Every structure is written in structure tokens, then in C-alpha cells.
């Protein structure tokens with residue numbers, strides 16, 4: 643039996659979370675067109691007769707001096723250390739620039755086997771061949787798979803490659819598990835996904851969701867949760883609440899619908915929006931974001 647811990651690494655928006663969800667067959671990690679959607683390392687699990695692969699979906703690596711980004715970067719590095727195989731995901735819509743090249747240098751310096759997924763082939767990127775060539779030059783030991791996390795092209799072969807590179811071992815999780823996240827974290831993530839995908843540009847990085855209160859109502863077979871969506875500015879609050887509360891209602895209804903699919907019981911949400919200009923720099927909060 644194989645048992646592999648797979649670190650999913652790549653630049654923001656390369657499609658790491660989409661790919662992990664596709665492989666695990668469930669929505670494990672939230673996705674959005676905006677960069678830096680994933681903030682914590684999220685685990686997704688694939689159990690098969692061949693063995694078990696545990697994926698560590700990491701936040702997109704960003705070469706920046708900002709405090710927030712440093713935290714994210716740190717996770718990418720510590721994840722590399724603890725994994726058996728690196729799954730490097732790359733978006734071939736543009737040729738590797740400075741950040742991509744720097745990232746490849748970090749990967750090349752690691753002793754772990756690397757598998758590269760050149761993603762988004764469904765978009766027929768004209769530079770696909772050139773990108774693959776660059777990867778082959780910079781990561782000479784990596785196997786390269788052109789794939790589409792969106793439509794599943796090439797994903798079976800990629801998974802076979804990951805099993806091959808993984809060591810022998812015992813399963814780390816029971817067969818029926820596909821993630822290790824607790825319900826509280828999943829609820830905050832689904833709310834954040836709705837908030838980020840339903841609003842524009844300015845908002846995605848400014849949103850932080852926290853559960854203020856939660857109660858399992860056994861007799862009604864539902865979980866009730868009050869969640870606070872923190873934003874940095876008053877204007878962002880206005881955007882999230884919407885005209886006469888129309889936006890926050892949309893976010894609530896669609897998050898409840900998503901959560902109904904994820905949990906064996908209904909989830910009823912009470913959403914509040916608060917302004918906290920400092921949430922991003924408060925270390926205590928950041929620590930909680932990471933763990």
C-alpha cells in the first residue's frame with residue numbers, strides 16, 4: 643500500500659485548490675478567480691485500493707515584503723519540509739516570470755520528488771509548449787503532466803504518477819475521510835467563498851470570517867451558527883451588505899445551500915458584517931488563520 647503526503651505548491655490562482663478538489667472528488671478547498679484565496683493549509687484525502695494520498699493545499703506563494711504575505715510564504719516552506727512528494731501547479735497562460743522562476747528555484751533546491759501539473763490546458767494557451775520547455779529546463783528531475791483541473795483532462799495519469807512517487811506505508815486517515823477540517827472552519831470558508839465570488843476586486847483580501855456562536859439543534863436536525871464577516875473599510879461593508887441587505891442575503895442563502903451539500907444536516911446562518919481596519923496585521927488573528 644502506498645501512503646503519500648503531497649504538498650500542492652504554486653503561484654496564486656494557478657488552480658491548486660481546483661485540482662485538489664477534482665482529485666479528491668469533493669469540494670475540500672474554496673476557489674475564486676482572485677489570487678490568494680487559500681489562506682490556511684487545507685488537507686484533502688484520496689483513498690483507493692492502491693493506497694492513500696493526503697494533499698496539502700497551500701496558499702499561493704507571493705514574493706512580497708508585506709507581513710501578511712510573509713506568513714503565507716512561511717507556510718509554503720514548512721509544508722515542503724513535511725511532505726513526501728511536491729505537486730507543482732502552474733498556469734501556462736503566460737511565460738514564467740520572476741516569481742514563477744523564484745518558486746522553481748525553491749522547489750529545485752528541495753530533495754523531494756516533484757511532479758509538475760501544467761494546468762488550464764482547456765484554455766488552449768498558445769505558449770503551452772514553451773512553458774513546458776522552461777519547466778523541463780529549470781526542474782530537470784520533474785515529471786510534467788499537461789492537465790485541466792476544470793474538465794479533468796490528464797488528471798488520472800497525474801494521480802497515477804503521484805502514487806508511483808509516494809512511499810509505501812499505512813493509511814493516515816480512515817477510508818471515508820476526504821478532509822480533516824472541522825465544521826467551524828468549513829462554514830467560515832464557504833461564507834468567505836461566497837463573499838469573495840459575489841463582490842468585486844477590492845474585497846477578496848479584505849474579508850475575514852469568524853464564527854461568533856454555534857449551536858447544534860438536535861431535534862431540528864440543524865446546526866445554527868452566527869458568523870461575523872470582518873472587512874477593513876466602511877465602504878466594503880456597504881458592498882457586502884448591499885442595497886437593503888440584498889447582498890448579504892444572497893451570500894447567506896447560497897452559503898447555506900453549499901453547506902447543505904457538505905454536511906449531513908442543515909446549517910442555518912446568521913451573518914453580521916463588521917469593520918475592523920486592523921484585522922490583517924493583528925498577529926493573534928493571523929496565527930488563528932494559519933492553524
Ligand SMILES: Nc1nc2c(ncn2[C@@H]2O[C@H](COP(=O)(O)OP(=O)(O)OP(=O)(O)O)[C@@H](O)[C@H]2O)c(=O)[nH]1
Nearest residue numbers: 655656657658659660674675678679680702791792
Ligand atoms: N479554465 C480553467 N480555469 C481553471 C482551471 N483550474 C483552475 N481554474 C480557475 O482558476 C482560478 C483560480 O483557481 P484556484 O483553484 O482558486 O487557484 P489556487 O491556485 O488555489 O489559488 P490561491 O488559493 O489563491 O493560491 C479559479 O477561477 C478557477 O476556476 C482549469 O483547469 N481551467
Ligand SMILES: [Mg+2]
Nearest residue numbers: 658659679680
Ligand atoms: Mg487555493
